[in-house]
Amino acid sequence: AQSVTQLGSHVSVSEGALVLLRCNYSSSVPPYLFWYVQYPNQGLQLLLKYTTGATLVKGINGFEAEFKKSETSFHLTKPSAHMSDAAEYFCAVSGGYQKVTFGIGTKLQVIP
Amino acid sequence: NAGVTQTPKFRILKIGQSMTLQCTQDMNHNYMYWYRQDPGMGLKLIYYSVGAGITDKGEVPNGYNVSRSTTEDFPLRLELAAPSQTSVYFCASSVPGTGSEKLFFGSGTQLSVL
Numbered sequence: 001a002q003s004v005t006q007l008g009s010h011v012s013v014s015e016g017a018l019v020l021l022r023c024n025y026s027s028s029v030p031p032y033l034f035w036y037v038q039y040p041n042q043g044l045q046l047l048l049k050y051t052t053g054a055t056l057v058k059g060i061n062g063f064e065a066e067f068k069k070s071e072t073s074f075h076l077t078k079p080s081a082h083m084s085d086a087a088e089y090f091c092a093v094s095g096g097y098q099k100v101t102f103g104i105g106t107k108l109q110v111i112p
Numbered sequence: 113n114a115g116v117t118q119t120p121k122f123r124i125l126k127i128g129q130s131m132t133l134q135c136t137q138d139m140n141h142n143y144m145y146w147y148r149q150d151p152g153m154g155l156k157l158i159y160y161s162v163g164a165g166i167t168d169k170g171e172v173p174n175g176y177n178v179s180r181s182t183t184e185d186f187p188l189r190l191e192l193a194a195p196s197q198t199s200v201y202f203c204a205s206s207v208p209g210t211g212s213e214k215l216f217f218g219s220g221t222q223l224s225v226l
Contacts, residue, residue: 045217
């Protein structure tokens with residue numbers, strides 16, 4: 001069984017401030033971990049993913065995430081928020097094959 | 113590149129009506145999926161397919177049916193629409209693999225059942 005917990009369904013940050021979106025996972029096998037972003041009225045797009053190897057993963061638009069096995073976490077960060085980052089972000093886990101489990105999502109608001 | 117295309121974008125159904133949500137992809141992906149997205153609930157897998165002629169249930173299959181006669185198309189059928197099926201539906205596709213592969217999503221179908 002696998003699951004994802006995203007802490008905070010809504011996060012607000014000021015433009016230029018650090019973005020931190022939290023994700024904890026549960027998986028009975030070594031997981032594959034993903035962050036997807038959804039802009040209004042669009043489908044989800046992959047931001048970044050962790051498979052194996054380096055635990056710090058860099059993605060598009062300046063986002064990165066760190067896989068911490070001991071904490072079962074995969075938090076998403078960006079040093080400086082832009083207005084264009086306002087969207088909903090989904091953490092997801094896959095324990096193999098193609099059954100990906102998504103978290104409930106975190107809506108990011110960027111305040112000018 | 114068209115990617116994953118879903119039609120229609122919006123639809124209102126009356127209780128008990130039926131409809132088919134269409135999904136087609138032009139990337140020659142073997143794997144295709146249907147998810148529903150409800151506020152505060154994330155995405156839930158309805159059905160998936162690993163190739164033409166092969167489908168399997170996901171987490172929330174009740175009230176839905178699928179077929180996969182070609183690699184490109186993966187329609188989702190609602191036979192007797194219920195208010196609980198009001199949701200946004202996303203079709204997705206990926207290449208085969210170990211589960212680490214990226215999902216490509218369509219832009220969604222917003223369905224209301226009244």
